[in-house]
Amino acid sequence: MSKDEWCASMELRSRMLSEKQRAEYVSKGSGPRGVAVEDRFAASFRREGECWVWQRRVGTSCLPTMTVQSHPVTSARWAWMEAHGVDLTPDDLVGSTCGTGPMCVNPQHHALVTRSEAQRHAQERRLPVTSG
Ligand SMILES: [Zn+2]
Numbered sequence: 001m002s003k004d005e006w007c008a009s010m011e012l013r014s015r016m017l018s019e020k021q022r023a024e025y026v027s028k029g030s031g032p033r034g035v036a037v038e039d040r041f042a043a044s045f046r047r048e049g050e051c052w053v054w055q056r057r058v059g060t061s062c063l064p065t066m067t068v069q070s071h072p073v074t075s076a077r078w079a080w081m082e083a084h085g086v087d088l089t090p091d092d093l094v095g096s097t098c099g100t101g102p103m104c105v106n107p108q109h110h111a112l113v114t115r116s117e118a119q120r121h122a123q124e125r126r127l128p129v130t131s132g
Helices: 003-016 019-028 037-044 075-084 115-125
Strands: 045-048 051-054 065-068 071-074 092-096 110-114
Touching (some): 003 037, 003 045, 003 051, 019 037, 037 045, 037 065, 037 075, 065 075, 071 075, 075 092, 075 110, 092 115, 110 115
Antiparallel strands (some): 045 051, 065 071, 092 110
16 A cells, blocks of 8 residues: 555545544544544544645643553654554654644655654754654
């Protein structure tokens, strides 16, 4: 699946969910009896223009985060890896490139950056580091 196809299917999945399903998927969490990661992700954002804006509470990092296979991962990073079909190393960060900032989790709006680049961008914009 290409990045575009992955994004299109995720937008469709998100749009098809009822409000009830959204609430259910978000509350169920992960684990073997939980909801598929893709469904939890789809239930957690809403499309606003071209952006996928995260709707759930964010943790102390102020970044959208999910639990995947018992490990916390920032949602934008997870989506980027899924869309591109690659795994990132801890030194590879994804940074948002659209004006919405860290609450946007659309992989089309993120680019790979190094840790130092991410920190420099954050300083320039006087924002917390928006990469995960
Ligand atoms: Zn965006």
